[in-house]
Amino acid sequence: MRHIINILDLSVEEIEELMDTADDILANPGRYNEVCRHKILATLFFEPSTRTRLSFESAMLSLGGQVLGFSDSGSSSSAKGESVADTVAIVSGYADIIAMRHPKEGAPLVASMHSRVPVINAGDGGHYHPTQTLTDLLTIRHEKGRFENLTVGLCGDLKFGRPVHSLIEAMSRYAGVKFVLISPEELKLPSFVKQEFIKDKGIEYRQSRSLDDVIGDLDILYMTRVQKERFFNEEDYLRLKDTYILTPEKMKLARPDMIVMHPLPRVNEISTAVDDDPRACYFRQAYYGRFVRMALIMKLLGVHAE
Numbered sequence: 001m002r003h004i005i006n007i008l009d010l011s012v013e014e015i016e017e018l019m020d021t022a023d024d025i026l027a028n029p030g031r032y033n034e035v036c037r038h039k040i041l042a043t044l045f046f047e048p049s050t051r052t053r054l055s056f057e058s059a060m061l062s063l064g065g066q067v068l069g070f071s072d073s074g075s076s077s078s079a080k081g082e083s084v085a086d087t088v089a090i091v092s093g094y095a096d097i098i099a100m101r102h103p104k105e106g107a108p109l110v111a112s113m114h115s116r117v118p119v120i121n122a123g124d125g126g127h128y129h130p131t132q133t134l135t136d137l138l139t140i141r142h143e144k145g146r147f148e149n150l151t152v153g154l155c156g157d158l159k160f161g162r163p164v165h166s167l168i169e170a171m172s173r174y175a176g177v178k179f180v181l182i183s184p185e186e187l188k189l190p191s192f193v194k195q196e197f198i199k200d201k202g203i204e205y206r207q208s209r210s211l212d213d214v215i216g217d218l219d220i221l222y223m224t225r226v227q228k229e230r231f232f233n234e235e236d237y238l239r240l241k242d243t244y245i246l247t248p249e250k251m252k253l254a255r256p257d258m259i260v261m262h263p264l265p266r267v268n269e270i271s272t273a274v275d276d277d278p279r280a281c282y283f284r285q286a287y288y289g290r291f292v293r294m295a296l297i298m299k300l301l302g303v304h305a306e
């Protein structure tokens with residue numbers, strides 16, 4: 001039995017395989033609509049979500065399976081003080097696979113130690129978000145056609161933004177990748193990611209406070225939301241929330257083939273006027289989430305199309 005807590009729980013070859021499956025699902029959805037018949041996915045979401053939870057549920061329903069779960073910890077027994085370990089010990093008797101989001105870093109790992117079925121980390125605090133990274137990788141494969149030799153700019157809240165951490169880990173395995181880290185001082189990439197996945201690997205990187213100074217060098221611009229819910233005081237959030245706002249004027253400084261990604265939800269950091277730019281691919285990115293999650297559920301349950 002396998003759990004996916006971190007994107008590095010999957011090898012480069014396995015990621016390639018998942019992307020191939022996702023592409024086949026996109027091309028031939030009918031081949032897959034019964035493969036998880038009689039299987040149940042539980043979505044245990046202790047934190048708000050739109051895309052991640054609904055795309056997981058849509059994925060399982062599209063595979064012919066069923067879903068149960070909660071989207072608000074207040075309606076589960078955690079509100080009575082039940083531990084994650086106990087919740088999962090019980091739910092793993094009611095479902096064949098679990099997707100869990102939790103505000104505490106490490107909660108899905110703890111869950112996996114008490115589960116009888118595969119556990120997928122759907123986001124743990126300011127830590128990791130491996131299935132967002134699968135979505136991101138499928139987007140990069142479709143839009144850029146490769147993972148190697150790309151200059152990836154990550155902009156905004158690099159401290160608390162878990163999709164950034166998982167994406168850096170994943171991209172650090174491909175040759176010729178460079179990172180440009182764009183953030184205010186207070187929201188810099190934490191050392192648990194920077195040391196191990198950039199510095200120790202000898203990967204070329206640059207840090208900048210200014211988006212304008214570096215946007216022209218990028219193949220990919222990965223924008224992020226300032227993670228309001230992880231701030232200790234509101235003043236800091238209010239001061240930092242609008243540090244970067246991508247506008248059509250700024251897009252004029254970018255290469256004609258640069259792509260703009262964002263895990264969404266966006267608040268102010270990308271002006272809606274950028275949405276019509278063909279380089280804006282965040283809505284396509286969110287669309288792919290359903291198909292990579294279908295591929296991942298199939299892999300963890302060991303089921304295949306006929």
Ligand code: NCD
Pocket residue numbers: 051052123129132161162163224225263264265
């Ligand atoms: C991200 C998350 O939850 O970490 N959202 C998502 O899953 N698409 C990013 C965010 O909330 O800003």
